[in-house]
Amino acid sequence: MVVHLLGWLAAFWAGGASVTYSHDVAAILYRNCASCHRPGGVAPFSLLTYQETAKRAGLIAAVSSKRSMPPWLPVAPHFQEERRLSDAEIATVTRWAAEGAPEGNSAATPAPPHFPEGWQLGPPDLEAQMPAAYDVPADGPDQYRCFVLPSQIPRDRWVRAVDMRPGNSRVVHHALLFQDITGSARQRDTGSGYECFGTPGFLPARGLGGWTPGSLPFRAPDDIPILLHAAADLVLQVHYHPSGKPETDRTAMALYFTDRKPTRHALDIPLGSSRIDIPAGDAIYKVTDHFTIPVAVDAIGINPHAHYICKDMLGYAALPNGTRRILIHIPDWNFSWQQEYLYAAPVRLPAGTDVVMEFTYDNSDANPRNPNHPPKRVLWGPSTTDEMAGLHIAVVPVHTDDEDDLAAALWGKMIRATGGGGLRK
Ligand code: HEC
Structure with a gap:
């Protein structure tokens, strides 16, 4: 009897200290994975629910401990918006998978994160979109395509923030925005963009920030807004990764201006x-x-x-x-x-x-x-x-x-x- 009781107590304590989805794992995945692993996100499957997560527990533990997920290339030094699991988070996920991926008390699972549809920084000063939807075939190699955005910039402006919204996050892998003061992008774009692997194909190619899955809007430091030249063309470079089905994309971007001139220059x-x-x-x-x-x-x-x-x-x-x-x-x-x-x-x-x-x-x-x-x-x-x-x-x-x-x-x-x-x- 005593032996039974002790066994039960041991099991109780081990159980009490064990790692569950609802208590430990959900919050880690919401914070580090959900920006891409959600319906309509760039990753091939969602990790928002217990069912979606539990059946992949072993794989999740493996990619987490290899640090191949979340994707983050630099090992040094520290950058803003770093996507890296802590050692403690990796230990939690690994242990959870090893213990059979228990759910725990489902009523206590935190609410999944909400991803706003509109512009995160509010109504922009200038909004532009690809002039037409672009067709991405079901398969074949990745495409790098540049589009001149229809936009009128009558005078020089100072840009304090840039946001981008992929038209179709199943195929948009990343996007970069440039300004072209040479007029050459406009000559090459005959209406459905032009191929531009690597660089956008003009010099100087002045960057205006970019979008990668899970990234926040780009904000210039307060005292160093970026000069956007009057009459410059805004050129969007999009990296498309075929999804297995024919898709279309029409990516949009938003610019936020400031009247504060820079006090320092980068x-x-x-x-x-x-x-x-x-x-x-x-x-x-x-x-x-x-x-x-x-x-x-x-x-x-x-x-x-x-x-x-x-x-x-x-x-x-x-x-x-x-x-x-x-x-x-x-x-x-x-x-x-x-x-x-x-x-x-x-x-x-x-x-x-x-x-x-x-x-x-x-x-x-x-x-x-x-x-x-x-x-x-x-x-x-x-x-x-x-x-x-x-x-x-x-x-x-x-x-x-x-x-x-x-x-x-x-x-x-x-x-x-x-x-x-x-x-x-
Ligand atoms: C920035 C976007 C992004 C984030 C954040 C992200 N993933 Fe992924 N994940 C992807 C994409 C895209 C793929 C598809 C494969 C690829 O392109 O590398 C993928 C693939 C995977 C796979 C399949 C790997 C395989 O070998 O089949 C697993 C498992 C995975 N992710 C788990 C995670 C976990 C766990 C997290 C958080 C700790 C996470 N991912 C965070 C974008 C992301």
Whole structure:
């Protein structure tokens, strides 16, 4: 009898401390997964209910502990809107799966999150949409398409925030907004957009933020709104991933203006190289570049770019005192999840800091993302079968008087990079 009672007590305590869906797991999945794993979301299945979750418990535990979900590429440093499970959250999910994915008290399951349909920041100052719906076939390769948005910008404006709404989140993988002051996008877009893998196909390609599944609207720092030129064309670049059924998409975007002129300016330090020639089979091909910043700056954001066979992306700052700060490290690059990263806190870089990029490409058969089997020689270029190497660091000079010196040094770097003969970046 006593033995029975003890056994029952042990079971009771183990049960009491056990992990359940309603008490522990639902909240973790709502917070970290639901933005994509919901009806109409970009992920292939929903994870909003116990039934949907329990039947995939093993897989969920596996992707969580491998950290392949939620998708988040940088391992360092800390950025805003980081999508990473904590070690404790991973332990909870893993234990729940191992114990047979119990539901617990279903009445106590928290309410699933609500995803607002309208613009999150309220009525925008300028709203525009793709001029017509675009047909995405049921299958075939991913498409990268640029659309000139019908919009009238009669005078220069300062942009404080940008939001985007995919027309069809089953096929829109990500979207980027640019302004074109050259008129060339308008010439190429004959009504249903034009193909534009990698870059939007004009220079300078001034970015105005982007949308990736689960992202919040882009907001410029209060004192650094972005200049939108009068008469510029707004160009939307959309990455489509066929869903298995024919689909249509008409993505929309919203701009929010401010009359407050910037008191400081962000400048782009473009590290990169067009000298790329990767032999077939080479598993460790490096592309490097660097720039010595002549004035003190705060780095506020960073945007790495390469195509499919880039493996490891490292950007760091070698400070004048000999220490090194990681600006970004992505050990397993995935073209599908590219985005700009904003630092959780600005990174102060004293005058004389050398910023360095080091990208490593794997053009061997062993690289599962290599589009060529057997591998082929890969050269620099804008199309899927080419490679690129770019690391853009957005910096703000600590002293506004220093802006011209920095701009002049960046101009010098650009001239050296192009050998004075045309812009090839
Ligand atoms: C930013 C969007 C996004 C978030 C956030 C996200 N997922 Fe996913 N998930 C996807 C997409 C898209 C796929 C389809 C495969 C792919 O493209 O990688 C996927 C696939 C999966 C798969 C199937 C993997 C396989 O090998 O079949 C599982 C399991 C999964 N996600 C679990 C999760 C869990 C658990 C979370 C939260 C801890 C999560 N995901 C967060 C977008 C997301």
